[in-house]
Amino acid sequence: MVSNTLTLLASELYINGEWKKSKSEQTIEITSPYLYKGIGKVQAITQQEVDEAISFAQVAQKEWAQASLQQRASHLYKWADALLANKDEIATVIMLEVGKSLNDAKSEVSRTVDFIRYVVEEALHMHGESMRGDSFPGGSKSKVAIVERVPLGVVLAISPFNYPVNLAAAKLAPALMAGNAVIFKPATQGALSGTKMIEALHLAEFPKGLVNLVTGRGSEIGDYLVEHKGIDMISFTGGTDTGLHLAKKSAMIPLVLELGGKDPGIVRQDADLQEAAKQIISGAFSYSGQRCTAIKRVLVHDSVADELVDLLKREIDQLVVGSPVNGSTVVPLIDEQAADFVQGLIDDAIDKGAVVVTGNKRDRNLLHPTLLDHVKEDMRLAWEEPFGPALPIIRVSSDEQTIALANASEFGLQASIFTKDINKAFAIANQIEAGAVQINGRTERGPDHFPFIGVKKSGMGVQGIRKSIESMTREKVTVLNLSV
Numbered sequence: 001m002v003s004n005t006l007t008l009l010a011s012e013l014y015i016n017g018e019w020k021k022s023k024s025e026q027t028i029e030i031t032s033p034y035l036y037k038g039i040g041k042v043q044a045i046t047q048q049e050v051d052e053a054i055s056f057a058q059v060a061q062k063e064w065a066q067a068s069l070q071q072r073a074s075h076l077y078k079w080a081d082a083l084l085a086n087k088d089e090i091a092t093v094i095m096l097e098v099g100k101s102l103n104d105a106k107s108e109v110s111r112t113v114d115f116i117r118y119v120v121e122e123a124l125h126m127h128g129e130s131m132r133g134d135s136f137p138g139g140s141k142s143k144v145a146i147v148e149r150v151p152l153g154v155v156l157a158i159s160p161f162n163y164p165v166n167l168a169a170a171k172l173a174p175a176l177m178a179g180n181a182v183i184f185k186p187a188t189q190g191a192l193s194g195t196k197m198i199e200a201l202h203l204a205e206f207p208k209g210l211v212n213l214v215t216g217r218g219s220e221i222g223d224y225l226v227e228h229k230g231i232d233m234i235s236f237t238g239g240t241d242t243g244l245h246l247a248k249k250s251a252m253i254p255l256v257l258e259l260g261g262k263d264p265g266i267v268r269q270d271a272d273l274q275e276a277a278k279q280i281i282s283g284a285f286s287y288s289g290q291r292c293t294a295i296k297r298v299l300v301h302d303s304v305a306d307e308l309v310d311l312l313k314r315e316i317d318q319l320v321v322g323s324p325v326n327g328s329t330v331v332p333l334i335d336e337q338a339a340d341f342v343q344g345l346i347d348d349a350i351d352k353g354a355v356v357v358t359g360n361k362r363d364r365n366l367l368h369p370t371l372l373d374h375v376k377e378d379m380r381l382a383w384e385e386p387f388g389p390a391l392p393i394i395r396v397s398s399d400e401q402t403i404a405l406a407n408a409s410e411f412g413l414q415a416s417i418f419t420k421d422i423n424k425a426f427a428i429a430n431q432i433e434a435g436a437v438q439i440n441g442r443t444e445r446g447p448d449h450f451p452f453i454g455v456k457k458s459g460m461g462v463q464g465i466r467k468s469i470e471s472m473t474r475e476k477v478t479v480l481n482l483s484v
Contacts, residue, residue: 013043014198016056017208033099034323034332042191045216047224054230056209057154061181064210065151073120078204080116090196097192098161099331101324112169115448119173122465144480149473151179153232160237162290164190165197171235174468182211191215226250240457256461256471260385261292261413263443264406267300271418277311283442284391285369288330293414293443298393299402305395309373313358316369330389332366339365342388349379407433412455414443
C-alpha cells in the first residue's frame with residue numbers, strides 16, 4: 001500500500017504548475033536504505049524539458065518580481081501551513097527514503113515551517129537605504145542615492161539527501177520571498193521527499209511556472225542545468241567534489257556552495273569532560289554522522305585523553321542502533337557505497353595502528369558507531385570526511401599543535417572547543433580557520449537565522465535567513481538629481 005502510493009505520488013514532474021510524466025518515458029527507482037526495496041520512482045527528465053521549465057520560470061519571475069512583499073508573504077505562509085498540515089505524511093516519506101527516524105523527520109518538517117515563516121518576517125523588515133551626495137568630500141547635496149535590493153531572476157536550487165525538505169526549503173523560501181523564480185533539483189535519493197514538499201507548495205497557489213521541480217540523471221541534465229544561460233544564480237548543498245565541479249562550470253553567475261567538513265572537537269585539559277563527551281557523541285553520531293556539520297575528529301590533550309575516551313565509549317554504548325522505525329540514532333547509511341567508503345577509512349586506520357575502542361561491526365549498510373583511538377596523521381580517517389559513524393581520536397600535547405592540526409585540513413566548516421577558560425576559548429577560536437566555532441557545544445547548523453559559512457573546501461558564500469535573502473538579490477542604485 002505504502003509503496004504503491006509513493007510510486008504514484010512521486011512519478012511526475014512539476015512544470016508550469018502542472019504534474020506530468022517526462023517525455024523520456026524513463027524513471028529512476030528509489031530504494032529505501034533500510035527496507036532494501038524500491039519505494040517509488042522519479043522521472044528522468046530530458047534537456048528539452050529543462051529548457052521548458054526554465055522558460056516558464058523566466059516568464060513567471062517577471063510578474064512575481066512586481067508583486068508586493070505582502071503578496072509574496074501570503075503565498076509563503078500558505079505553503080508553511082500546508083507543510084504543517086501534512087507533517088506526518090511528509091515525515092513518513094522522509095523516513096522511508098533517507099532512513100531518518102520518524103521523530104527526527106517530523107522535527108525536520110516543523111523546523112522547515114518555522115524557517116519559511118521567519119524568512120517572511122525577515123524580508124518584511126529588510127529596508128533599503130538612501131545616501132546623501134554631500135556626505136562624501138566634494139560631493140553635492142543635490143544628489144541622493146536610493147539603494148534597494150532586487151531579485152536575480154531564476155535560481156537553481158540543488159539540495160542534498162540528508163535534509164531533503166529543510167535544506168530544500170532553505171533555498172526556495174529566500175529565493176521566492178526575494179522575488180526570484182526557482183528551478184528545484186533535489187538529490188535523486190531525496191526526490192520523493194522533495195516532491196512531497198512541492199505538493200504542499202502547489203497548495204499555496206503560487207503563480208504557474210514560478211517553481212519547477214526537475215529530477216533526473218546527473219549525466220543527462222547536471223551540467224546542462226548548471227551551464228544553462230537561463231539560470232541566474234545557483235545555490236548548492238552537497239559533496240565537495242561536486243561543488244568544485246559546479247564552481248568551474250558556472251562562470252560569471254552568483255554561486256553559494258555548502259559543502260563538506262572535517263569539523264574538529266577540540267578538548268583542552270581543563271574541559272568539563274562529561275559535558276564534552278555528551279556533546280561530541282551527539283555531534284558525531286546523530287543520524288549516523290550523515291551531517292556536514294558533524295564532529296568528525298576529536299583533538300584531545302594527552303593528559304585527559306584516557307578519561308575522555310572512557311566517557312565517549314560509555315556514551316556510545318547508550319546509543320540506539322538499528323532501524324529508523326525503532327527511533328534509532330545510528331541508522332543504516334544512505335546506501336552500500338557510502339558504507340563501503342566509511343569501512344575503508346576504518347580499515348585503513350586499523351591497518352596503520354589505530355586502536356578500536358568500540359564498534360567496527362557492520363550489517364550491510366548499517367555500521368555500528370565506531371570509536372578509534374591513537375589515530376595518526378598518516379591515516380585517511382584523520383583527514384577525509386566519512387559522512388558516517390566513525391570518530392577518530394587524535395592526541396595532542398599543546399594548543400599550538402591542536403590549532404595546527406585543525407587548520408591543516410582542506411575543510412573549514414565549523415569547530416568545537418571545550419574548555420573552562422573563556423579567554424583561551426576565544427584565543428583558539430580566533431586562530432581556527434572555519435566559518436564558525438562553537439564554544440562548549442557541538443557543531444551544528446542552527447539556529448537558522450545565524451550566518452552559516454564554510455571556508456576553504458567547505459564552501460563559498462554565506463547562508464542563514466537574512467544572508468540567504470541577500471545572496472539571492474543584488475543591490476540597485478537609483479540616483480536622484482535635485483534642483484537646488
